[in-house]
Amino acid sequence: MATTVYEPPQVERHLPYYSGKGGGENRAPAGGDLHAVEDRPLDPAQTGIRVALGAITMSFAALTSAMIVRQGTALDWRHMTLPSVLYLNTIALLVSSITLEVSRRRVTDYARGVQTQISIPMLWLLATLTLGLLFVVGQSVAWLKLRAEGLYLASNPNSSFFYLLTGVHATHVLGGLLALVYVISKLRRAVLRRSTFAAAAQYWHFMGALWLYLLLLLWAKL
Amino acid sequence: MAETQVHAAHHAPSQGFIRKYVFSVDHKIIGIQYLTLSMVSAFIGMALSWAMRIHLAYPDFRIPILGWLSPNGAPNGLMTPEYYLSLMTMHGTIMAFFVLTAAPFAGFGNFVLPIQVGAADMAFPRLNMSSFWVTFVGFLLAAATFFIPDGPPLSGWTAYAPLSAVGSVAGPGQGLGQTLWVLSIAMFCVASLMGALNFIVTTLDMRTKGLTLSRLPLSTWAWFIDAWVSLLAFAVLLPCGLLLALDRLGGTSFFIPGGLVFNDQLQPHSGGSPLLFQHLFWFFGHPEVYIIILPAFGIVSHIFPTFIRKPLVGGWKVITFAEIAVGTLSFVVWGHHMFVSGMSPFMAMVFSVPTLFITIPSVIAVLVWVFSLYGANIRFDTPMLYSLGFVSLFITGGIGGFFLAQPSTDSYLHATSFVVGHFHFTMGLSAIFATFAGFYYWYPKIFGRTMNEKLGKLHFWLSFVGVYCVFITLHLTGFAGSVRRYSAFVDDFMIPLMPAQRFMTISALLLGAAQFIFLFNAIWSRFKGPKSSDNPWGATTLEWATTSPPPFDNFGGRQLTVYHGPMEYDDEASVMQTSPEASIAGT
Numbered sequence: 001m002a003t004t005v006y007e008p009p010q011v012e013r014h015l016p017y018y019s020g021k022g023g024g025e026n027r028a029p030a031g032g033d034l035h036a037v038e039d040r041p042l043d044p045a046q047t048g049i050r051v052a053l054g055a056i057t058m059s060f061a062a063l064t065s066a067m068i069v070r071q072g073t074a075l076d077w078r079h080m081t082l083p084s085v086l087y088l089n090t091i092a093l094l095v096s097s098i099t100l101e102v103s104r105r106r107v108t109d110y111a112r113g114v115q116t117q118i119s120i121p122m123l124w125l126l127a128t129l130t131l132g133l134l135f136v137v138g139q140s141v142a143w144l145k146l147r148a149e150g151l152y153l154a155s156n157p158n159s160s161f162f163y164l165l166t167g168v169h170a171t172h173v174l175g176g177l178l179a180l181v182y183v184i185s186k187l188r189r190a191v192l193r194r195s196t197f198a199a200a201a202q203y204w205h206f207m208g209a210l211w212l213y214l215l216l217l218l219w220a221k222l
Numbered sequence: 223m224a225e226t227q228v229h230a231a232h233h234a235p236s237q238g239f240i241r242k243y244v245f246s247v248d249h250k251i252i253g254i255q256y257l258t259l260s261m262v263s264a265f266i267g268m269a270l271s272w273a274m275r276i277h278l279a280y281p282d283f284r285i286p287i288l289g290w291l292s293p294n295g296a297p298n299g300l301m302t303p304e305y306y307l308s309l310m311t312m313h314g315t316i317m318a319f320f321v322l323t324a325a326p327f328a329g330f331g332n333f334v335l336p337i338q339v340g341a342a343d344m345a346f347p348r349l350n351m352s353s354f355w356v357t358f359v360g361f362l363l364a365a366a367t368f369f370i371p372d373g374p375p376l377s378g379w380t381a382y383a384p385l386s387a388v389g390s391v392a393g394p395g396q397g398l399g400q401t402l403w404v405l406s407i408a409m410f411c412v413a414s415l416m417g418a419l420n421f422i423v424t425t426l427d428m429r430t431k432g433l434t435l436s437r438l439p440l441s442t443w444a445w446f447i448d449a450w451v452s453l454l455a456f457a458v459l460l461p462c463g464l465l466l467a468l469d470r471l472g473g474t475s476f477f478i479p480g481g482l483v484f485n486d487q488l489q490p491h492s493g494g495s496p497l498l499f500q501h502l503f504w505f506f507g508h509p510e511v512y513i514i515i516l517p518a519f520g521i522v523s524h525i526f527p528t529f530i531r532k533p534l535v536g537g538w539k540v541i542t543f544a545e546i547a548v549g550t551l552s553f554v555v556w557g558h559h560m561f562v563s564g565m566s567p568f569m570a571m572v573f574s575v576p577t578l579f580i581t582i583p584s585v586i587a588v589l590v591w592v593f594s595l596y597g598a599n600i601r602f603d604t605p606m607l608y609s610l611g612f613v614s615l616f617i618t619g620g621i622g623g624f625f626l627a628q629p630s631t632d633s634y635l636h637a638t639s640f641v642v643g644h645f646h647f648t649m650g651l652s653a654i655f656a657t658f659a660g661f662y663y664w665y666p667k668i669f670g671r672t673m674n675e676k677l678g679k680l681h682f683w684l685s686f687v688g689v690y691c692v693f694i695t696l697h698l699t700g701f702a703g704s705v706r707r708y709s710a711f712v713d714d715f716m717i718p719l720m721p722a723q724r725f726m727t728i729s730a731l732l733l734g735a736a737q738f739i740f741l742f743n744a745i746w747s748r749f750k751g752p753k754s755s756d757n758p759w760g761a762t763t764l765e766w767a768t769t770s771p772p773p774f775d776n777f778g779g780r781q782l783t784v785y786h787g788p789m790e791y792d793d794e795a796s797v798m799q800t801s802p803e804a805s806i807a808g809t
Contacts, residue, residue, distance in 0.1 A: 044345040044427045058457035069498045076493040154473030
């Protein structure tokens with residue numbers, strides 16, 4: 001089955017200022033000569049994901065400040081050791097970013113005709129999906145391990161923040177997995193937009209970076 | 223002709239009643255849905271305020287419908303102090319979220335913004351539909367609290383912990399009612415985040431040819447800035463709600479301190495910080511008042527040039543940069559809501575300074591509107607009357623802000639009705655007046671018919687006088703020490719103020735009654751109003767360059783090109799943004 005990856009129109013980006021389709025110098029002259037007007041590639045998917053990442057950053061900043069303030073006023077803050085499975089999960093998530101990036105480049109190669117086998121990027125995508133699932137399963141293992149030690153959500157503020165931050169992050173990763181499934185289904189049905197793939201990839205990489213930050217925070221504060 | 227034929231919309235017109243009018247992806251229908259929801263919410267919120275005001279002025283007066291609604295909260299129609307607080311909570315919640323946040327931003331923004339940028343729809347139409355329906359579910363959850371045995375929560379629209387965090391032991395409504403409230407607000411947060419994202423992407427990526435940022439209509443600018451503030455603020459309220467829900471349902475102690483006793487019961491929590499809740503809430507809560515007022519700035523700034531027939535003083539830059547400054551500073555002033563919370567007095571000073579600074583861009587905006595009137599040939603149509611009314615209310619409320627920004631005077635005034643009068647003027651009624659201005663202004667575009675002008679003016683004057691009668695008096699009773707959140711003043715030092723309480727109640731009833739003139743006008747004109755032309759106000763922006771109401775894809779397959787800014791007026795003359803004619807006002 002032939003697969004088409006829609007490329008955005010190639011537009012020379014020489015303008016010093018660019019913002020949106022109507023922005024920068026992309027305007028009609030007063031005389032109304034439309035020949036001077038250039039079309040700009042629309043890319044709401046990528047703009048949208050960047051804006052969404054801004055909101056997610058803000059939410060985690062709020063949770064971080066809550067943790068710091070709660071720790072600062074607490075007499076009940078107890079040190080806890082992070083389950084070692086978290087470090088394996090970290091490796092899985094970081095490697096998944098690499099496999100996704102490889103897949104994205106293979107898709108580009110395929111669109112340019114350099115690569116003829118669509119199964120190659122698909123395999124890399126499936127590898128990413130598997131590693132992402134491994135991460136979520138691994139996080140559940142960490143929760144079970146803490147549970148076995150008698151540390152529940154309400155046991156103490158440390159465990160509360162551990163479950164909270166890892167849980168909210170895992171929920172976001174599940175959202176990323178859904179996005180990957182969406183990308184795979186679009187690729188299979190030959191209607192994948194490159195901007196959709198790029199947006200999903202940006203989200204996925206951000207989840208990796210966010211996890212590194214959270215791991216450092218949990219390690220330092222708990 | 224400065225337009226080209228393009229492929230119409232990026233999604234096909236919906237077929238069938240359900241897809242076309244209920245689960246519609248058309249931004250215009252979604253805008254109307256938001257406006258309708260807001261209008262229903264506004265009348266519910268107003269009815270709640272009537273019940274409260276009647277009880278304050280006539281504590282023995284029985285309201286039978288309340289007895290039916292809540293046999294425990296209002297036995298035989300006479301409300302208990304707790305039920306008064308429940309009504310106050312729901313009045314604040316419904317008005318702040320489902321009216322003031324929803325109508326001027328999501329309502330008009332949805333209908334107008336894509337047309338003003340020359341797009342066929344929002345950037346993400348399905349996400350847009352989801353925003354509305356998630357908001358609607360949030361509204362249903364809030365409304366459901368009236369019909370559960372426990373009744374609505376009584377912790378105020380700010381839901382301060384630990385009162386809101388410990389559960390039913392804290393009083394009526396603090397069990398299931400408060401849980402439903404938290405869920406409702408969480409839904410509203412999610413919907414607002416989706417809506418804000420859509421507004422930002424649409425403004426950045428969907429603008430038509432030639433529509434540079436400097437040529438954006440001022441209302442679109444305000445919605446765009448507002449979307450950023452909304453995105454960053456609701457992204458904090460959502461985790462705050464999550465922490466509150468976990469304290470309530472998961473047994474955690476984020477906000478609940480140790481050794482806390484409620485109704486003689488020691489609470490099984492330790493170490494939580496009620497101040498943490500206030501910091502998180504007000505980090506959202508103060509930007510929230512600007513989330514409410516910025517679209518009002520935009521609507522009024524958009525309407526002014528049309529009715530004064532000249533550009534605003536300072537062009538698009540002064541008012542827009544003032545809005546950006548207000549939006550930015552709104553994130554560093556939240557502590558001024560907490561001067562009397564037990565927060566460090568040094569921190570009170572730290573928050574007082576930016577609070578005074580934020581008045582600078584607000585005053586600049588006011589001066590722009592006032593100075594723009596100088597020498598203008600003003601057309602006093604109803605939208606302009608409401609815009610002028612907005613400026614008046616905003617100035618009056620803003621003056622009260624100077625008193626409250628000072629920790630020393632706020633210590634006295636904080637718990638009095640002065641604050642109630644202040645915020646009703648500044649963000650409540652100001653935003654309502656701007657919403658009315660927008661409603662009268664865009665009604666011909668939305669429905670293709672014109673509202674009755676005489677009824678509109680009658681509605682304006684009754685509302686304008688009524689607002690001052692109620693809310694200036696609240697300022698005065700506040701100065702006299704009248705405490706807010708009290709359900710009755712029957713046996714204390716506030717008895718001498720009862721005539722003022724009765725005056726406010728009668729004024730509020732008349733003010734509310736005047737809103738039925740608006741309701742009648744809106745419904746009657748929808749079916750019987752005279753047909754409107756495409757551009758009845760002689761305006762210049764893109765929503766007036768299409769039919770009234772606009773077709774499904776807004777411009778009938780045309781892609782417009784913009785040549786000018788939105789304020790091309792010179793007395794009677796005006797130049798449409800799409801017209802390649804030479805500029806007359808240099809915008």
